[in-house]
Amino acid sequence: MGTQETVEVQKVSFSDELVAFIEQWKDKRGNLIMILHRVQQEFTFLPWDAMRQVSEMINTPLAKIFGVATFYHYFKLEKPGKHKLAVCMGTACYLKGAGDLITEFGNLLDIKVNETTEDGLFTLESVRCVGCCGLAPVVMVGDEVYGKLGTDGLPAVLAEYRGEKGE
Structure with missing residues (x-):
């Protein structure tokens, strides 16, 4: 007899603004990507329950919504x-050691690319060129740019953001 895995579904509530946005877009051509962007803006990712609600609101199969959400790298499930620790892997950054930065962040935080620390404080991402080639290698934390970084500078970057949380 096989085991049955239980999937926990987080219940989410849409803001009035999100509901109005979905209503405004639900009958427009190309609406799904616009709606998913707005949902992710509200929740920082696409919760299962939110995708189910969108499916019902715009009368689109959940499988199609999931297909779009998993096809585009931008969407997070x-x-x-x-x-978000975004390490630029554009040509200049790559040549100046961005791969070492990813490895060291992974060692310091005990995570891999596209993983989140157990405390929910950091997510590590490898991104394409961020347009700061003169500062290579570059790490972005949110909108903050850290350039000409070596692996020895990463603990100080992490300490800045750990301090915000009072750790």
């Missing part, structure tokens, strides 16, 4: 950390 898991809640990201409070701070």
Whole structure:
């Protein structure tokens, strides 16, 4: 006899603004991506219950919504950390050691790319060129740019954001 896995569905509530946005877009061509962007803006990711609600509201199969959400790299199906560590892997950054930065962040935080720390504080991402090639290698934490970083500078970057949480 096989085991049955239980999937926990987090119940979410849409803001009035999100409901109005979905109503405004529900009958427009190309609406799904716009709606999913707005849902992710509200929740920082696409919770299962939110995708189910969108499916019902715009009369689109959940399988199609999931297909779009998993096809585009921008959409996240898991809640990201409070701070996104985006290591630029564009040509200049790559040549100046961005791969070492990813490895060291992974060692310091005990996570891999596209994972979140257990405390929910950091998510590590590898991203394409962020347009700061003169500062290579570059790490972005939210909208903050850290350039000309070596692996020895990463603990100080992490300490800045840990301090926000009072750790």
